[in-house]
Amino acid sequence: MALSPERVTELKLRANDVRQGIVRALLSAGSGHSAGPLDMSDVFAAFYFHILRHDQKNPDWPKRDRLLLSCGHIAPVRYSAMAYAGYFPVDELLTLRKLGTRLQGHPERVRLPGTETTSGPLGEGLAQGVGMALAAKTDGQGWRVYVVTSDAEHQCGLHWEAMLTAAKFKLDNLICIVDRNLIQIDGSTEDVMPLEPFADKYRAFNWEVLECDGNDIVAFIDTIERAQQVKGKPSVIIAHTVPGKGVSYMEGDYTWHGKPPNAEQAGEALNELEAERARILAHA
């Protein structure tokens, strides 16, 4: 269904909120990952403010859609989206990575309800999502499972075991999203351990493959809606993103994979994001 211009503006503002929350949280933490959370802000804004059937006041609602974050190191994007969606106060983002926080460096379900699982060790999210999708099928439940993955965690063997299993059980209630930002800690994914031809690999595993610009919130929602129509097999959305999206000096630079901005850099980032916010409103 086509989104109204007002809705698009609202979603873009939400993505901008999420990015600002990420920058503030990372500055407060003094460690953590910058590029991935920023480049997935549009996807997470789309999930929490448009796609998911969820209840922020009742995170264990049995009929909710399950959103798993497999690449737990980009947790700040999830935390920020959850905070702005009303799961917890936005100020709590400043406790990221501090002793006693619910916002662990890598997310823990037991500490923070709504995160669905505990993640960080890479390559494990899709496999758990397969288990959840299988449970939904077994019980005749209509809720869906979405799993956000990084491209580099496709170097983990378990992810491919999960791809086999999802296809075997024809889990059309499962949608995997890949943050195809082409970077990992040691450099480009294609230098460290090439993944291309990436889409062909999924096709060969009997998955439906869709691709989109992961920084275009409208395109992403449209692609999710197409994936929801697929029957008899799981779908993957390869979301092409720009690492560090929204902060000019981080964009496309893999060295921002695993470090936070300092105070000056964070100030510059927030200024840029405020300017972007003004542009979104000006075009509304």
Next chain:
Amino acid sequence: MRSTTPKDDVAAAMHLVDYRNVAGLKQVPTRNGFGEGLIEAGAHNSNVVGICADLSESTRMEGFKKAYPDRYFEIGVSEQMLVALAGGLAACGKIPWIASYAMFNPGRSWEQVRTIMALNETNVKIAGAHAGVSVGPDGATHQAIEDIAIMRVIPHMLVVVPCDSVQTKKATLALSEMRGPTYLRFAREKSPVVSTEATPFEIGRAQVLRDGSDAAIVACGILVYNALVAADELAEEDGIECRVVNNHTIKPMDAAAILDAATTCGTLVTVEEHQIRGGMGSAVAEILASTYPVPIEFVGVDDRFGQSGDPIELIEYYGMGTRSIKEAVRRAVKRKLGPYREGPSEAPG
């Protein structure tokens, strides 16, 4: 005819079979108990599901697969997937039992077990089959003798090693009722059935199967039978009366039973089909070192890998037969009577 003694009263109270009657002993693999228990657990609770990594017959999950085909998932040779898939199912209210050889699960899947089962506190039940050197001819690659160590070190994890097939069935049922991550370890080869349906069983409660006050033999798994035989032979040959404790729950361990054995007997011998380092005996030593230190002798595999061979032959070769247990008890009693006179025991490693 054997006269009635206090130790026989203990055996009667525990409703043990007459294990001294070797000809009358039933020999059943502990894995059969798992298979039977799982079917019964499935009948009790429709949320119980089974997942197997291409080993349904040898792990004895096959019966469950036939009884409840809609609740059985075959996923092929992928043990990390076994744990992660179960984690997802458990998050949605299922009670997944996952079966493979202990060497592969938790051997191969340890990090998934730690993160997805334990840290994440999911209600997943591992069935670790073919544990110990008694796997036999398959050799060292398939003989898990480090699994107790790697599982008992994980917070929230419950670790159970039953003594025979009857107890394995009871453990399977009991663990199915308990919420949280658990590890059940059992073996491939036929072994003597010493307990009966009437024998009490409670997770976390060690069992005194024979009483005595000269030394305590604290055993788990199929070697509990060897411990009972060794105890009887020591009484005959040396006049040493041993308490035999079936220490089936490695974690949380029954510290009171261990402490009582130490204070009553003054020395302990631990017996397990596992590496000495890090296993059940190490857990016993951790308890006693900080409460009531007594001399302890460890019977188990001494920092080596297994190899191909006949199961009983391998248990003897790696120092876990009745002769080895008796020698360990004799050393333990000597150390108790005069630790300085006899000099220190030879330390493992």
